[in-house]
Amino acid sequence: MKIENSLPLTQLPEAPPHMGLQFTVATEEDFDDIMAMSQHIYGGLDYIPTRYTDWLQEHNRTVILARKHGKVIALESVCVIDDGETVLVEGLRVAPQERGKGVAGVLLRFCSQLVKSKYPEVKVTRLTRDDQLGPKDFQKYRLITKQGILLVRFRAEQLKSRLAELSADGDMLTSPSAPPSSSLQVAPVRLDDTAIQRLYLASDLMHDVLPNGNIVQDWQPFKPLSSNMDILLKKDIDWLVDDPARPSVASLCTWPFRVPIGDHWYYLNIDMFGKDLALVRRQFLCHLRRHTATLKGHVMCQMFLDPPLWKPMEEFCRRALGVELVKEYTEQCVVESDL
Numbered sequence: 001m002k003i004e005n006s007l008p009l010t011q012l013p014e015a016p017p018h019m020g021l022q023f024t025v026a027t028e029e030d031f032d033d034i035m036a037m038s039q040h041i042y043g044g045l046d047y048i049p050t051r052y053t054d055w056l057q058e059h060n061r062t063v064i065l066a067r068k069h070g071k072v073i074a075l076e077s078v079c080v081i082d083d084g085e086t087v088l089v090e091g092l093r094v095a096p097q098e099r100g101k102g103v104a105g106v107l108l109r110f111c112s113q114l115v116k117s118k119y120p121e122v123k124v125t126r127l128t129r130d131d132q133l134g135p136k137d138f139q140k141y142r143l144i145t146k147q148g149i150l151l152v153r154f155r156a157e158q159l160k161s162r163l164a165e166l167s168a169d170g171d172m173l174t175s176p177s178a179p180p181s182s183s184l185q186v187a188p189v190r191l192d193d194t195a196i197q198r199l200y201l202a203s204d205l206m207h208d209v210l211p212n213g214n215i216v217q218d219w220q221p222f223k224p225l226s227s228n229m230d231i232l233l234k235k236d237i238d239w240l241v242d243d244p245a246r247p248s249v250a251s252l253c254t255w256p257f258r259v260p261i262g263d264h265w266y267y268l269n270i271d272m273f274g275k276d277l278a279l280v281r282r283q284f285l286c287h288l289r290r291h292t293a294t295l296k297g298h299v300m301c302q303m304f305l306d307p308p309l310w311k312p313m314e315e316f317c318r319r320a321l322g323v324e325l326v327k328e329y330t331e332q333c334v335v336e337s338d339l
């Protein structure tokens with residue numbers, strides 16, 4: 001079952017009359033209005049400009065706009081995943097001048113009603129937040145899992161030269177021609193589609209590695225199910241693991257994409273699962289080497305990792321890599337409530 005983007009608007013439930021809001025299904029033509037109300041969102045790291053067109057094509061997703069006097073003032077996307085049992089809420093935003101008036105709450109409730117009527121089999125709603133959650137939020141949501149967020153920035157060309165001075169484990173090479181200190185150890189393994197399916201779906205080897213059993217990829221939490229793998233395998237992701245036979249650390253690096261913070265700014269997202277610091281460092285370096293080989297310009301690199309690893313990785317980033325820390329410790333929280 002799916003919501004078509006061409007869903008006749010008469011089928012959308014009515015908005016509460018006192019808010020003076022109308023709801024419509026977003027189309028290509030709405031892009032400029034959405035961008036106009038999204039300025040400075042997420043500190044310039046908004047992913048919607050690069051994802052919007054794809055979002056409109058995805059059969060399991062609907063993007064809903066709230067309008068006031070015809071003008072777009074809020075957006076929310078709902079995407080059905082986990083074999084149809086979960087709706088993922090993404091992209092939630094309210095125009096700056098309309099914030100603090102309860103618009104987000106009305107839009108969230110409207111979209112829940114819509115999903116309930118169109119997808120009766122959906123049981124829960126999930127979303128990923130990075131703001132400070134308070135007692136009121138925990139009355140509404142259960143915490144499913146959380147990861148620390150390490151956000152650093154660098155120029156790709158500079159980091160590339162720095163990486164050339166480091167071994168695969170992140171130690172300084174004594175001389176540029178010296179072999180990496182870890183050359184005798186096994187390097188992280190890049191997984192192809194078959195290996196990904198084997199590891200994540202056909203075995204329970206990843207069970208203790210994944211945060212509460214979820215593959216959280218670039219803010220999207222997926223249960224390891226075949227239907228979710230179909231979604232994940234369509235994306236440009238580097239999948240690494242330390243040892244496919246006995247995995248301790250697995251990572252997913254989303255292909256860098258442009259963000260509106262400035263010209264030639266890219267966003268590099270790395271989801272890191274596992275608790276072994278040395279292996280995490282090695283896999284992080286492996287992702288960085290791959291992408292800085294071709295990337296030119298400024299990079300905002302965001303790594304999501306087990307919270308206790310944040311501090312040592314932050315020190316490593318500053319001291320060994322010479323990159324700049326953008327933000328102190330924050331958390332990426334996956335929360336859930338019954339629909």
Ligand SMILES: CC(C)(COP(=O)(O)OP(=O)(O)OC[C@H]1O[C@@H](n2cnc3c(N)ncnc32)[C@H](O)[C@@H]1OP(=O)(O)O)[C@@H](O)C(=O)NCCC(=O)NCCS
Nearest residue numbers: 041092093094095098099100101102103104105106128129
């Ligand atoms: C976060 C944001 C959408 C809140 O919009 P708002 O209309 O000002 O929200 P309000 O403060 O009036 O809160 C109203 C409701 O929204 C909910 N809400 C607020 N922030 C939320 C968030 N980040 N995720 C989910 N719900 C949120 C509140 O819990 C409240 O719910 P209730 O009506 O059930 O009590 C808005 O400040 C915004 O667009 N910020 C920039 C983008 C952003 O940070 N988006 C969040 C992505 S997770």
